[in-house]
Amino acid sequence: MTGEPSDGVTGEPSGGVRAGGGTAGRAAPRVGPRALRKPGRGETSVRDMIGALLILVPVGLLLFSVGNSCSFAPGMPVEDPNSGPTVNVQSRLAEYAVGSAFPLRVPDVPFRANSTDRGPVEGGGTAVRIGYVTPDADFLSLVQTDGTAEGILATESGAAGRGEGPPLMRGTLDAAGLEWEVYQRDGGEPFRIATLPGDPDVRLLVTGSGSDEQFRTLADAVVEAPTAGGG
Template sequence: MFLSLAVLLVPIALMLTFYRVMLDGDKPITVDPAPAFQQASQEFAVAQPAGLGDDWHVSSATVRHENGGVTLRIGYVDPDDDPILMVQSTVPAATVVPAEVGKEGKRIGAFRTEERTWMRYSGRPGETALIFTETNRTIVIVGKTDQKNLDTLAAALS
């Protein structure tokens, strides 16, 4: 019986090792966000991150026309391998914020960068969000990650 299991487990272990080492199977999938940023920037002023390190990965990038406005969603994987979502939208903040943060979200502080002052919110269980609103745009950065990673992404937006 041990020999039968060894015949099955050895090839499986070799395949997993090959997948992880040679094919970088543990790295997050990365997409190019440039087309989404370009499409959204035709509709409104879009803040783009600059200076994020190579350990930040873009995992998704979409633009949608919804609720009478345009919404850009960029999904990131931060250096700690946690997901972060950046949303920029022309939809009114009263609609965007509850949809992205949750209806139970409440303000717990502020964070200041060189360009903006962000409102810090607690959201769904385990999530924290940074929110910036102005007349024609709302930016929401939300994720289940360390606060320093949210702050880094917010500070990188220009």
């Protein structure tokens, strides 16, 4: 049988070309959403860099901060005793001494002073506090006051604010030529209280996580320290 090969569609020649040179089966217009186009490298590089910086910069700052305040020890980080604020105790106590009802002592100790403040004592009187950080990253607080032993113990232990009794007396110890009464709750830090000789009555309270040796270093320094103010 003669004639052009058929492509299986009746009446259409092979190759899809109509007689007269016309193109067979012209494609109909596309209907529906177009396929997503992958952005070129030049379009995404700047955007990706900015996004990466927004993530990496805060992380880097956090790591820098942690690295400056902690040093690595097996099992856990240890606070750097040289990090944090430092205050000029001599300058601060000179300010507090103006108009003070009792003389203030300015101890010279091998600890970093990181805080000072002044406030009222339960039952009357004023407390002047110095906070120290030891080379072992422990803490000691020295309080000088003209309040009673009961009043300063209630104030510093927080017993008055929490509506509970003060720490119990556990005994006495001798340090820097003074007798110190030791008060402590079970598992808590000791509060050591002594009265300085002379008039008016001035009491010292030392508390914190520092060792007994560090307590004695602070006790010796405050007893031997020069005074400022006092009426």
